[in-house]
Amino acid sequence: MMVVSETDASARPILVEALVETLIDKVNLRQKLSLFSEQWSPKIVGELNGQMVKLVKFTGEFVWHHHDHEDEMFLVVAGRFRIDFRDRSVWIEEGEFIVVPRGVEHRPVAEQEAHVLLFEPASTLNTGNVDNERTRKELQSI
Numbered sequence: 765m766m767v768v769s770e771t772d773a774s775a776r777p778i779l780v781e782a783l784v785e786t787l788i789d790k791v792n793l794r795q796k797l798s799l800f801s802e803q804w805s806p807k808i809v810g811e812l813n814g815q816m817v818k819l820v821k822f823t824g825e826f827v828w829h830h831h832d833h834e835d836e837m838f839l840v841v842a843g844r845f846r847i848d849f850r851d852r853s854v855w856i857e858e859g860e861f862i863v864v865p866r867g868v869e870h871r872p873v874a875e876q877e878a879h880v881l882l883f884e885p886a887s888t889l890n891t892g893n894v895d896n897e898r899t900r901k902e903l904q905s906i
């Protein structure tokens with residue numbers, strides 16, 4: 765890191781600017797989504813307060829599962845998907861989101877590819893209480 769002496773006041777704005785550019789940057793969802801095509805494999809695009817912002821693409825049916833300790837938010841960036849609960853289903857359209865409370869069994873289903881932003885604690889496993897071929901334990905940051 766650059767060191768600026770207390771007396772060198774003229775250099776301070778440059779340091780601040782450099783820090784802002786390094787640590788604080790906007791995220792463009794379309795640009796991030798252009799970086800991967802793999803399905804059912806969430807990518808980390810942000811982190812705050814122990815929560816992760818993730819992007820995922822998927823088509824078809826996921827596995828029924830629940831999360832013992834985490835509430836999970838799904839926000840549709842492009843396309844649409846259906847989330848099945850044991851007693852009903854809800855379609856989530858582009859620009860809409862749903863929060864699935866901890867403990868509630870759910871299954872995302874997309875007839876055509878959906879692009880979805882997830883917001884949930886870092887510890888959240890995509891398949892919750894289920895461990896199968898869809899489980900992703902190590903997520904990539906993009």
Ligand code: NI
Nearest residue numbers: 831836890892
């Ligand atoms: Ni889930």
